[in-house]
Each structure stands twice: as structure tokens, then as C-alpha cells.
Amino acid sequence: MNSNDWTQGGDHLHYQQCGTCANRWYFKRDFCPTCGQTSPHTHLASGLGKVCASTLVHRAPSDEFRAIVPYRIVLVDLADGIRVMGHAEVDVLMDDQVRCEVRIIAGRSLPYFVKDTHVS
Numbered sequence: 001m002n003s004n005d006w007t008q009g010g011d012h013l014h015y016q017q018c019g020t021c022a023n024r025w026y027f028k029r030d031f032c033p034t035c036g037q038t039s040p041h042t043h044l045a046s047g048l049g050k051v052c053a054s055t056l057v058h059r060a061p062s063d064e065f066r067a068i069v070p071y072r073i074v075l076v077d078l079a080d081g082i083r084v085m086g087h088a089e090v091d092v093l094m095d096d097q098v099r100c101e102v103r104i105i106a107g108r109s110l111p112y113f114v115k116d117t118h119v120s
């Protein structure tokens with residue numbers, strides 16, 4: 001386990017890339033989901049990207065998340081070549097440039113996107 005991995009409670013977004021077929025993904029695995037190669041490389045993601053879908057959630061799936069409604073869920077195409085789903089500031093909309101942080105939301109460590117004001 002890598003303690004810097006957000007899925008393991010760390011504070012940075014990582015992704016993995018297969019050295020054989022160049023496929024990229026962001027949920028930590030021990031093998032490539034495309035070709036089965038068993039030693040993928042783990043990289044620190046820039047976390048910068050563009051929102052390709054955005055939804056304001058009013059009906060939460062569990063009690064923990066019910067406490068924070070309404071909240072925004074976005075799908076982001078990162079410059080790193082992966083698509084990541086995460087929480088976001090309520091006013092983040094489609095086509096916005098965003099930056100990923102890892103935050104504790106409803107007791108879990110999750111990707112959280114804020115508007116990237118450094119992009120003109």
C-alpha cells in the first residue's frame with residue numbers, strides 16, 4: 001500500500017500507466033485492466049483538467065452524504081490523460097478549468113475539484 005495514494009487516505013491524486021499498452025487509469029490495481037500486464041507504473045497526477053459533466057446532487061446515497069446535500073459531482077478530463085469523478089465546489093460547471101485536491105468528505109478521503117484561477 002502507498003500512503004500517498006488518495007484511495008489509501010493520502011492527499012495526492014495518482015494514476016497508473018501500463019508499460020506494455022500505455023493504458024492509463026486511476027483506481028489502484030495490481031495489473032493492467034486492458035492487457036493484464038502485472039507491473040503498472042504509478043505516477044503523481046497534475047490534477048489539472050476540464051469538467052466534462054457536472055451534476056448537483058440533492059438526494060444522497062447514504063446518511064453520511066445526506067448531511068452535506070446539495071453537493072456537486074463532476075467528471076473531469078485531466079491533462080494527465082485520465083477521467084476522474086469527484087466532488088466539486090457547488091458553482092463548478094461544464095467546461096470549467098479545475099484543479100484536484102484530496103479532501104475528507106463525509107468521513108472519506110475523496111478527489112475534490114476547485115476552479116483553477118491560474119488558467120486564463
Ligand SMILES: [Zn+2]
Pocket residue numbers: 018019020021022023032033034035036037
Ligand atoms: Zn496494458
